[in-house]
Every structure is written in structure tokens, then in C-alpha cells.
Amino acid sequence: MDHITNRAIIPHIDLKGGGLTVAGVSKTYEAKGDATEVLRDISFKVGEKEIVGVVGRSGCGKSTLLKLIAGLDRDYVGHIGLDDNEVTGPGIERGVVFQEPRLFPWLTVEQNVAISIHETKIPEHEKRELVTSNLALVGLTGFEKKFPHQISGGMAQRAALARALTSQPRILLLDEPFAALDALTKMQLQDEVIRIWERRRMSIVLITHDIDEAIHLCDRIIVMSPRPGEIKSVTEVDIPRPRPRVGSGSTAIRARLMSDLGLF
Amino acid sequence: MGLPITFLALLTLGWEMMARHLANPLVPDVAEVGAELVDIFVSGVFFSHMTITLGRVTLGFLVAFAVSLALGIVMGRNRYARQFFEPAILIGLTVPGLVWALLCVIWFGISLTTSTLAVALSLSPPLALSIAQGIKTVNADLQEITAVYRLSILSRLRFLLLPTLTPFLLNGIRIGLSMGWKVIVLVEIFGLSSGVGYRLNAEYSAMNVAGVLAWTIGFAGVMALLEYGVIGGIERYVTRWRRVATV
Ligand SMILES: Nc1ncnc2c1ncn2[C@@H]1O[C@H](COP(=O)(O)OP(=O)(O)OP(=O)(O)O)[C@@H](O)[C@H]1O
Ligand SMILES: [Mg+2]
Secondary structure: OOOOOOOOOOOOOOOOOOEEEEEEEEEEEEEOOOEEEEEEEEEEOOOOEEEEEEEEOOOOOHHHHHHHHOOOOOEEEEEEOOOEOOOOOOOEEEEEEEOOOOOOOOHHHHHHHHHHOOOOOOOOOHHHHHHHHHHHHHOOOOOOOOOOOHHHHHHHHHHHHHHHHHOOEEEEEEEOOOOOHHHHHHHHHHHHHHHHHHHHHHEEEEEEOOOHHHHHHHEEEEEEOOOEEOOOOOOOEOOOOOOOOOHHHHHHHHHHHHHHHHOO | OOOHEEEEEEHHHHHHHHHHHOOOOOOOOOOHHHHHHHHHHHHOOOHHHHHHHHHHHHHHHHHOOOOOOOOHHHHHHHHHHHHHHHHHHHHHHHHHHHHHHHHHHHHHHOOOOHHHHHHHHHHHHHHHHHHHHHHHOHHHHHHHHHHHOOOOOHHHHHHHHHHHHHHHHHHHHHHHHHHHHHHHHHHHHHHHOOOHHHHHHHHHHHOOEEEOOHHHHHHHHHHHHHHHHHHHHHHHOOOOOOOOOOO
């Protein structure tokens, strides 16, 4: 593993400065005297407007990590901070998109999207504008009044993205958001995420199984090893955007990622 | 629409044949019952008593609804609450409506408390049970979404809990109303001087079988209207988001 020169596991990370800070986070699930250590001493930073990918085998704790960052589970050791604030629970400055769209089946697309700013104290017409503009951003104009069962899986995932974007988050947390989609729709949505990111410039944490997806989207890729989940390596992706789908620059990175994942 | 009407027509025809065959004053023919029916409708007696009965059921129902929603949610959410209240629900389910009616009349006499309490006591157990079961079907993924966007308790109720509970509530309302009618009529027979049950008892005491039948038919008609018209309408409206299978 010595060939990896850019390991960024810093023993102490200070919480100051913009972006997301994860410092020394460990997580153990306890159930009836049976304890499973899922995450061990995870530390990394996601700078402002950075896209950081997390790849790792199934079960290595990626979703658990995302849940902790989202503030959905506070039972862990270590520190998680966004900008200068310690994360103590969920907050709309962190938009989350899960592997499934998780839309409310009894609400229309626009009602679903509006959920993310339902508790925000801004005038009704501003909320409507936010919903409309974000639906337009993900290409769902014309589908506002449809119920989730009336739209395709790709469109449902776009709606979930629009819901996360509508609260104007500082950081987007994406947990394998395109894993359930066909290859073409997936590529289309990946490019759309880049397009949206170029306009909004928020930070993104992208959890994925897909090495090509990570290389195509991320500034930096964290490889996790399982049982317990630990950071195995951190790889910078310095291919300029727009990145070609097929190209020479990615071959070396792909090879390194695959070796870190233990794939050959 | 055609088949139910055919059934009702055949029932009327069968009744008429039976009445003619028996030629007994205790089995009035269709014309007699019809005349009685026209009489109570035209004079307005039916509507005034029906309104009173409906009001009593509605009041009892509202109390039952509020109590069972709270009880059902707590029981569905908390294992200890469920274990604690389970015996109450079981007792409530097994005690016949007749007993509630009798006890309430004995304890509270001729009052609004009697009718409200008797209806609420008979409706709450099945309704609470239905809601408690519904709460367990709340989607954990969607619950996480309500947490991510920090929805208030009220918004969670509105966007997640109530829509999830809708089929269970409608089912509970159906069962509840059909039980509520039976209880309220009993209460009115035992202890009240107005309402459909009171009128039924009066016609019974006068040995006017045509009267008993006319009141029963009118009553059943209103119930059917409520069931198919009102509840069915609500159901169609609140479940309009459902995917309809095309196969
Ligand atoms: N609520 C829980 N209680 C106990 N163990 C859990 C719980 N949630 C997850 N785990 C365990 O934690 C480990 C990591 O799960 P996690 O869902 O984070 O993995 P993952 O990396 O996201 O996997 P995948 O790529 O398949 O989504 C797994 O071994 C899982 O069994
Ligand atoms: Mg996962």
C-alpha cells in the first residue's frame, strides 16, 4: 500500500473552516449484547464546493456513515461538523438523496418537493418559486401534478433530487442515488448532477458502488475497507471537467481504486 | 346498479307472496308497509327522529374517534402501552353493545351522556385496534425523510401518519358505524323518548308491525346512503393517488 502517497488520514482535524469535517468517527451497533463495529476512526474533510466520493464493498458502512452525517443517528464516537457547527441532528442545510426516491405516494411531485421547505419561515409564494425552479432544474417541468406512481423510476429520483435541492443545502449527501437506474438514465442523471453542481456549487458526498461513476463525478475518492469500515485510501481525481466518458486519464485511477477495493 | 335493484324487487315480491299466503295481521303486505312508510316520510316524523339519532351517533363517534386515535397511536408506537391497554381493548371487544346501552341508561339516565358514552364505548375498541395495527405499517424510509427535513409533529401527522392510517380508519369507521347504530337504537329503546329506537319501541308496543317495518326500512335506507355515498365518497377522494392495476 506504500504506493499510495496521498493518504489523507489526519489524526487530528480541527472543526474550523468551511465544508464538512468528519473527525475520528467510530460507530458500533449494539443489539441484545451483540455488538458490531461498523465504522472505525473515520476522518476526512469535504471542502466547500468539493465533490467527494465514498466507495467500498457492500456492508462496509457507507450508508451508516451517511446517516451519521445527515444527523439521523447520533449514537457514535467522534465529531462531525458542517462549516463551524457541530452536527447534532438533521438539518435542511444538508440535502439527502437515498438509493430509493422515498417520495410520499399520496403527494404529488410538487407537494413532495415542497416537503423539504415546509417548516421554513419564508412566504408561500417564495416557496412555490423555489419548488418550480428546482423542478425545472432537474427537468420535471410539466410533471408537477403527477403522483409518484405516474412517473418513471428515473423521474422519481429526479424528484428526490429536486426535493433535496429545494432547501438550498450547503451540502448534498447522495447514497447510491443512481444504483437502481438503467445505464443510460444513470449517465444522464450523473451529467445533470454536474450541471447543477456547476450552477449551485454546493459540496457533495457521493456514496457509490460504481467506480466509473465516482471517477466521472468526484474531486476525491475515499475507498473504505469492510469489517470494521475504515478508510483504506484517498485518491485525488485531477481530470479537468467536462470529463470525457472514455479517456486515458482515468485508467490509472481506476486501476488503483480496483486494487484498493481488493478486486484484483 | 341493475343487480341490487333486481334483488330488492325480488325481495318485495317474495314478501308480498308470503303475506298473501299467511293472511296474518302480524305479517302486513307491501301496500300496508308502503302506506306507513309514506306516512312517516310525509308527516316529517321520520326526519325529525332520524336527525336526533344521527346526531347522537355522530357525537359518540367523534368522542370514540379522538380517544382511539390517541390510544391507537400510543399503542402502535410503544410496546408497554400496548401491553397495558390490550386487556381493556379485549374486554371492550367482547362486551356486547346491549350491555353498554343498559349500563349507561342505568347510570346516566335519560341524557346526552348516556347515548354518547354508550356509542363511544362500543366503537373505541375496534377503532383503536385498527389504528394501532395501522401505525405499525408506517414506512420507516418515509419516517426518515420527515426527520431529514425536520417536520413538526403536526406535519408528520398530516403528511405521514394520517395518510398511512387512512384505509385502517375507513375500515374502523365502517365497522364502528354499523355497531354504533345498533347501540344507539338500544339506548333509545331503553331510556330515551326520541329517536328511531324510541319510535321502533312505540310501534312495537302498539303491535303495529307495518310501523316497525317502515321505520326499519327508512333507517336502513339512510345507513346505506351514508355507507355508499358519504364514506365511499371520502374513500375515493383520499385514495385517489393509488395506482390502479391494469391487469
Ligand atoms: N440498524 C442496524 N443494526 C445493526 N446493524 C446494522 C444496522 N444497520 C446496518 N447494520 C450493519 O452495519 C453494516 C454496514 O451497513 P451499511 O448499510 O452502512 O453498509 P453499506 O456500506 O451502505 O452497504 P451497501 O453498499 O450494501 O449499501 C452492515 O454489516 C450491517 O449489517
Ligand atoms: Mg448502503
